[in-house]
Amino acid sequence: MPPRRRDRVSLDARRRCARGRGGEGIPDAIDDETIAVAPADAVTLHWAELPSRSAAQATAAARILASEASASPLAELHVAVGDEGASDRPIGVVGVATMRDWLLMLAEAGVDPVALIPAPMLLPRPDEGYARAELAGSGVVRGTSxxxxxxxxxxxxxxxxxxxxxxxxxTLEAAIVAAAASPPLDLRQGPFARRRRFAIDWGLIRRLALLSLTILAVTLAISLVRIAKYSFGADALEAEADTVAVTGLPRGETVVDASRQLDERLSRVRGPGLGFTNTTAAAFAAIRATPGTEVTGLDFQANGDLRLSVAVEREALATDLKRALEAAGFTVRAGVFQAAAGRVTGELTISPGSGR
Structure with missing residues (x-):
């Protein structure tokens, strides 16, 4: 009982463990599970049928009943609703200031009770009539309602x-044990409800850390498998490329760098510059596009130049042929053209690159 610092009783789930005055005789291990008992003369108890679906609805209905039965303003009253498993439910009414003083006094003593039970609610509810018991040196009476x-x-x-x-x-101690295990009416409701203390769950943290490490290990393993797969795939493609390259190289040639060796052979086959085929094809296309011109000689040089000997009907056609080759993207150098037997002959040197 907060207002009277008298006998205190420590209970386990079955029986009385210890009894003492003040802090004497009470095990320290119960500090976090202390249940305080409010004096009977400081709490007004009522019983009424209240809604059971919603705690908020039950409390609102109880406050209406308390305002009708009390002379004090409703704002100065703290109303709590309990449950004894019957159709009518207990209602505890106490002053807000009184509740605040009780909890402050307990806090100064280092106690934060998990519940605050009115003293009469520790007695068993009689089937009829009234029951009486001594609690902390004070008499308490309990009726059916x-x-x-x-x-x-x-x-x-x-x-x-x-x-x-x-x-x-x-019988009294058995009733006290039952009330402590499941309080029929706890005044610590609403604004006076016990605040939950923040506690670090180290077991949960260890499990989360282990799970994180497992996920990290699996992710790393997947990455390593993927890297190995890509590496094996690249090696297989490189081996396949070497196999294909052997078929494109001269028989008996040792494969050192397949790509470079194939480029060298291609260069030798097509010739320097743009190659013989591309250069002569472009030259013959320009000659066909220039009427009155014909090729009289052809010489592909080692540096990729093409010396073209041509004969034209008149000197202007030689200029037209030169312009057509330049339009095809070549650099053209014209030699000395001479007229003989009604034809104009001369040489054009065609090199890769634009002369425009």
């Missing part, structure tokens, strides 16, 4: 003169 501090005149007024049945110690 009531709970209050045992005071001579008040008790007689509420019970109608009927004497409450005293609960034996064994």
């Amino acid at each position: 009531s709970g209050f501090a045992d005071e001579a005149r008040l008790t007689e007024l509420v019970t109608g003169g009927a004497a409450p049945t005293t609960i034996d110690r064994v």
Whole structure:
């Protein structure tokens, strides 16, 4: 009971573990699981049928009932709703300032209770009549739909003169254990709910780290397999290229660099420059396009030049032929043309490259 620093009892799931005054006799191991008990004379208890689907709806209905039954403004009251498994549910009403003072006092003592239970709710709910017990040196009375501090005149007024049945110690401790395991009414709701402490789950962190390392290892393994696959593929293509190159090289020639050796052979076959075939084809195309011209000699030089001896009907045609070859992308050098027997003859030297 926060307001009275009297007897404190430590419970496990089955029985009483220890009892003491203040901090005496209470194991340190229960500090994180402490359940505080509010004095009976500071909490007003009601019972009513409330909605069970939504906690918010039940609390809203309970606040309406509390405002009708209390003379204090609703803004100054803290209303909590419990559940005993019956159709009617317990409602606890206490002052907001009182709740704040209790929790502050407990915090100064180093206690952050997981629940705050009104003292009458520790007693078992009787099937009929009233039950009484001593809690922390104070009498507490519990009825089927009531709970209050045992005071001579008040008790007689509420019970109608009927004497409450005293609960034996064994039954009381069993009821306290049950209430601690599953509080029928916890005042730590709404703005006074216990804040969850942030705790690092090292087990989860280790599992996530192991999972991350596994993913990283698998990703690295996939990359290594892919690199090896590409390397093997490149080696296979290179071997295949060497095999094909052997068929294109002269028989018996040793393959050192297939690409370079094939380029050298191609150069030898087609000749220097643009090659004999390309150069002569372009020259004959220009001659066919220039009427009145004919080839009288042809000499392909080692440097890729083509010496072309031509005969034309008139000197202007030699100029037209030269321009046609230059238009084809060649550099053309004209020699001395001479007229004899009604024909004009001379030489044109054709080299790769544009002369324009």
